[in-house]
Amino acid sequence: MSIKRALVSVSDKTGIVDFCRELSQLGVEIISTGGTKNLLSKEGVPVIGISDVTGFPEILDGRVKTLHPAVHSGLLAVRDSAEHQAQMKELGLDYIDLVVVNLYPFQETIAKPDVAYEDAIENIDIGGPTMLRSAAKNHAFVSVVVDSDDYSKVLEEIRSEGDTTLETRKRLAAKVFRHTAAYDALISDYLSNVNGDPLPERFTVTYEKLQDLRYGENPHQKAAFYRKPLAGADTLTTAEQLHGKELSYNNINDANAALQIVKEFEEPAVVAVKHMNPCGVGVGKSIYEAYEKAYQADPVSIFGGIVAANRIIDEDTANLLKDIFLEIILAPGFTQEALDILTKKKNIRLLKLGGLELGGDRKSQFVVTSIDGGMVIQESDTHSVTEADLKVVTDRKPTEEELKQLLFGWKVVKHVKSNAIVLAKDDMTIGVGAGQMNRVGSAKIAIEQAGDKVQGSALASDAFFPMGDTVEAAAKAGVTAIIQPGGSVKDEESIQMANKYGIAMVFTGVRHFKH
Structure with missing residues (x-):
């Protein structure tokens, strides 16, 4: 076998002229479409238009041009099947040995902050993925390239043997299916979000390797x-x-x-x-x-x-x-x-870092966490509170300075592994208790770390107190104000304990578990 005919249609034209020029010099006939054909012709690379192969014009603003039996039979025919060979000969169809395609820039289109829905839809490629999938399925006989980084390797093998190796074709085919899967995942994600359904019955994600x-x-x-x-x-x-x-x-x-x-x-x-x-x-x-x-x-x-x-x-x-x-x-x-x-x-x-989005009005994103055999998905915790959101539940109200430290501690405690306790004073953390199996244990760690600084400090707890022991430990250490979600059946016990020691305590109504 050898590569005699190639079908080339690319949106990203990086390196395509030099690649096709050398293919032509190696005796490969090049078929192309639209803008790619125009570019190759302009650069003096011999090229045949897709309509000359299909006998049918490109129609509907280019939406239909390669979706034709003359293309896909050339890609999907099993070359060592006598039946397929006979059908191809009977219908006057020729094989296509190499496909070089990259897709409409859907990702780049939806990345635009003011992208119109119609523009996004128009940049969903149909013919490109279909050709890629046909060629990749038939990689036993057809070479398929979706990434310009692979041009040099393909040329090297064609120069040497007239064809690519089966090992290379398998690698390229796998790359194609990864590429089209990622492309479809972006489209489904975009449409799901447009339709207000960010957690659909099937959740497909795609990521690109950095290193x-x-x-x-x-x-x-x-x-x-x-x-x-x-x-x-x-x-x-x-x-x-x-x-x-x-x-x-x-x-x-x-x-x-x-x-x-x-x-x-x-x-x-x-x-x-x-x-x-x-x-x-x-x-x-x-x-x-x-x-x-x-x-x-x-x-x-x-x-x-x-x-x-x-x-x-x-x-x-x-x-x-x-x-x-x-x-x-x-x-x-x-x-x-x-x-x-x-x-x-x-x-x-x-x-x-790029321009940081700061403060409490940041947009929530969906966070994926893997588990054995699956994953769980949730919105990121971007919830914030202001002084107006707080409910004072004790006899004593917090002072202006205490309120400042309470809100500071609340911003930090949401990022500490539960059970979490943060002590704040003078616009800084002075003690952090993280990830203990009971809340009073986290409080004791934070208090011990704070040392003498604990006097007059504010305590933030990521979740409610199941009983009054944490409040009592904090009060005896010198804490004067507490912020917590509230919502325990024993809230009153904690409130009375705070009143006993003259602590000001506020409820947020929101917890910040972090596991």
Whole structure:
């Protein structure tokens, strides 16, 4: 066998002229359509129009041109079948040995913020996926290329043997079906959302690989980093790495956790994360002041951690950051002076983020979590509260400063693994209790970490108190105000305990479990 005829129809014309010119020089007859045919002709590459093959004009604004038996019989005929050979000869049909197709730019179209529904629909390719699937199904005999990165490999094999190897055809066919599956997944997702049905009876997702990772959580686990199409500019998947070695699996998870927390704050904020829990959070009038507070919150745990900032890192802040070992610093940018300082540290990763969407009005996204044999899907927790949402349930109302610290703590506690307790004071965390099997255990950890700073602090709990023991432990330590969801059958017990010690307590009516 050898490649004698190729059908070429591409939206992305990168490299297509040089590829087809060499195919022609190797004796391959090229069939093409529309804009691709016009380009090849203009560049002097011999080309036959699709209508000359089908005997039928391109019609309906190009919607129908390759959907024809003269095309698909040439792609699907089993070359070593005597019956197929006889039918092809009887009908005067010729084989097509190579298909080079990429699809209408549906993803690029719906990425436009003001895209019209009609434009999105018009950019759903029909003929392209059909040709790709026909050729890929018949890869025992037909070569199919959907990615310009494969042009050189295909040419190399044709030069050498006149055809591609079966191994290459199998690889290319698998790539085609991945490509068309991703294409269809984007279309179904778009239409489901347009129709107000983001959780349909079948949920298909697609991601594109950014890089292979050295390993997963542990060295014996394989891993890779993928990005969802149309990922936002303020996500980790679109961040620009300015310096440092490659990210690891654990780096990526920790950095994402830090990023989600720092986006809670409109004022300058810095978050330090270890093992996906915040070990220090601070806000201030400047990013320098915010970092000082985040560092002082837990100067032990921040070592080897991830730091995220929601403002550009300047020279003064960089001078503080360089004094300890950090895995990653994420920020909307770095001044040149800051880069000069931080890039002297060989291994630290510096990530520049796109425009951050800050504060409580961020759009919720759907989050997919894998389980053994399936997955669960939920909206991301972007719920926020304001002072107006709070219900004071104790005899004493919180002071203005206590309210400020309560709301600060509430923004942080939603990102701490449940059961979660956060102590806040002076616009910084002073104690974090995470992931304990009972809430009073988390409170004791946070109180112990806070030490003497606990006096006059505010406590945030991600879920209600099942009894009054956590309130009592907090009161005896020196906590003066508490924010919690409320909703326990024993709320009154907690309220009376708070009143006993003169604590101001407010309910949010919303919990923030994070497992």
